[in-house]
Amino acid sequence: MLRRYGFHPDLFNYFVGASGGPKWFTLAGIDRVLFPYWLGCRNEPLNIIGSSAGAFRAACAVQSNPLRAFDRLAYSYVHTVYSKKPTKFEITQKAKALIKDLLGEDGRAELVMNQKLKAHFIAARCRGPMRSESKVKQLGGLAMTAAANAMSRKNLQHFYTRTVFSHPDSTLEVNDPYNLPTEYVPLSIPNIDDALLASGSIPMIIDGVRHILDAPRGVYRDGGIIDYHFDVEFGPGPGLVLFPHFYPKPIPGWFDKGLKNRIPHAVSYFNMVMLVPSEDFVSRLPYGKIPDRRDFEVLDDKTRIAYWIKVLNEAERVGEYFLDLVHKEKAVDAIKPLPFETIPYKRVS
Numbered sequence: 001m002l003r004r005y006g007f008h009p010d011l012f013n014y015f016v017g018a019s020g021g022p023k024w025f026t027l028a029g030i031d032r033v034l035f036p037y038w039l040g041c042r043n044e045p046l047n048i049i050g051s052s053a054g055a056f057r058a059a060c061a062v063q064s065n066p067l068r069a070f071d072r073l074a075y076s077y078v079h080t081v082y083s084k085k086p087t088k089f090e091i092t093q094k095a096k097a098l099i100k101d102l103l104g105e106d107g108r109a110e111l112v113m114n115q116k117l118k119a120h121f122i123a124a125r126c127r128g129p130m131r132s133e134s135k136v137k138q139l140g141g142l143a144m145t146a147a148a149n150a151m152s153r154k155n156l157q158h159f160y161t162r163t164v165f166s167h168p169d170s171t172l173e174v175n176d177p178y179n180l181p182t183e184y185v186p187l188s189i190p191n192i193d194d195a196l197l198a199s200g201s202i203p204m205i206i207d208g209v210r211h212i213l214d215a216p217r218g219v220y221r222d223g224g225i226i227d228y229h230f231d232v233e234f235g236p237g238p239g240l241v242l243f244p245h246f247y248p249k250p251i252p253g254w255f256d257k258g259l260k261n262r263i264p265h266a267v268s269y270f271n272m273v274m275l276v277p278s279e280d281f282v283s284r285l286p287y288g289k290i291p292d293r294r295d296f297e298v299l300d301d302k303t304r305i306a307y308w309i310k311v312l313n314e315a316e317r318v319g320e321y322f323l324d325l326v327h328k329e330k331a332v333d334a335i336k337p338l339p340f341e342t343i344p345y346k347r348v349s
Contacts, residue, residue, distance in 0.1 A: 001240065002273070007331035009042045012273070013239025015061075017054025019224030019254070022291040023246045024053045025311045026277050028074055029319030030244045031057060035066040038326065039117075039242075047118050047172050047234065049164075051223030055121035055199035059192070060102055062117040063110045069102055076101040078308045081301050088133075092197075092207045099196050108189045111167075118167035119187065122223035123198035124160040126208065131219040138204055145225075149255040153231075153262065154178045156253065162226050163215065165195035173235040177265045177343075180226060185215040199223040228254045231264035244275040246290050249340040266342040274338065277318055286310050 001011055015034075017024075039046060050058040060069035076098045082090060103111075111119055129141035141159065148155035162182040166172055174182050187195060191213040198209040198220035208219040229250035234241060243250075250269075256262040282290060286307045295304045325331040 002332050002335065006329065007326050009039050010044065011240050012039070012042075012242045013044065013046060013237055014234045014241040015039070015046060015048045015058075016230055016241055016243045016272075017048070017050030017057040018229045018243075018245055018250070019052035019054060019222065019227075020246060021053050021293045022077060022295065022308060024057060025074070025078075025291050025308055026246050026282070026285075026315050026318070027057075027244045027275075028070060028312050029315035029317065030275055030322055031061065031070055031319075032067055032316070033319040033323050034242075034244070035061040035070075035117075038323070042116070045116055045118055047120060047167075047170065049120040049122065049172070049174075049234065050199070051122040051227045051230075052200045052202075055119075055196055055223065056099070056102060058119040058121065059099075059107065059111060059196060062114045062119045063104070063107045069104065069107060072104060073098070073102040074312055078305055078312070082296065088205065088207055091205055092201075095197060095200060095206055096193070099193055103192070103196075108192045111192060112187060112189060114167075115169065118170045118172070120167065120170065120172055121165040121187070121195045121199045122227050123163045123165065123195065123201075123209075123220045124223055124225040125163045125183070125216065125218045125220050127159050127161070130159055130203065130221065131208070133207060135204065142203060146255050149253065150259060152178075153253060153256070154180070156226060156255075157181055160221075160226055161216075162223075163198075163220060165191070165199075165212075165215070171236060175233040175235055177231065177233075177267060183216065185212070188214065191215070194220075222254070224254045226253055228252060228256065229264075231268045233267050239271070241272045242275070243272050246277065248274070248276045263341050263343060266344055269338060269342055272338070273335075275322065277315075281314075281318065285314060 048058040048061050060066055060073050063069040080094050129137040145159045157180050165185050165187050168186040194209050194212045201208050201221045208221045210219050211217050231252035251257055252264050291308055
């Protein structure tokens with residue numbers, strides 16, 4: 001399709017943002033040129049789907065001034081400072097403050113009213129011990145989840161239900177090759193903050209979110225538990241999926257990080273176009289790596305903040321490079337096959 005029609009924004013009906021916390025900083029430059037400039041030129045609605053940090057990005061992208069929203073998100077995240085031994089309460093309160101910053105005064109209304117760019121936040125509704133805030137029960141629940149997931153990703157259904165908080169006028173469908181249960185909840189001004197917080201509520205670190213308005217009763221946690229980097233097909237309409245990602249290889253779920261043979265399905269990536277920073281770009285970043293949450297632990301605040309600001313500044317070059325490619329109509333020439341194996345399509349019964 002790209003070779004026939006060119007690298008045109010109207011070919012993309014879906015945009016995906018993965019979990020990853022401050023890893024997003026390497027993609028900030030791309031987001032800032034995609035929204036509003038490049039994808040803003042589309043004629044048809046675009047579904048923007050994200051889990052955790054990807055959901056935060058989606059909430060920024062659909063606002064009337066996405067550049068300011070991305071700036072607020074970046075500034076708030078970079079300058080978040082914790083005490084030496086932060087409690088879950090402290091970290092949860094800082095997460096709520098970040099969400100308030102990125103939404104600003106009008107972001108909630110702009111999100112539900114935007115008919116061109118439709119946001120979707122993915123969270124995981126918990127079952128069993130993962131509903132508890134007890135560390136002992138959560139540790140047990142995480143251990144059971146990891147063991148069950150190692151046998152088959154399908155076993156996640158015993159612990160979690162994927163919950164998609166969707167734009168109120170959306171018909172988005174998430175088709176899972178493992179048939180993991182999925183439920184849909186309409187976003188509204190009163191539940192946006194809770195839905196965003198739930199999508200980023202890392203177990204053991206941030207409190208789960210209980211009883212979200214219009215959603216099934218329960219405890220909701222990080223969407224990356226199920227959809228870390230995604231292994232699903234989006235519908236119901238056709239169209240390509242644009243996936244700016246910090247890694248050249250996706251990891252389907254959070255519990256798949258240590259499973260080298262856990263690869264996504266071909267049906268999930270046959271229409272996927274990934275925009276990935278090059279190895280050379282990453283090697284030239286401070287410390288030769290992409291930022292991550294461990295930086296909070298291994299770097300003092302002054303050093304970490306300077307490092308993250310440097311990455312954000314460097315990421316601007318990635319966005320400029322992308323715009324240069326599309327303006328010179330050279331983007332198609334830069335396309336390469338996906339550099340990872342996929343599972344031939346076979347729906348799990």
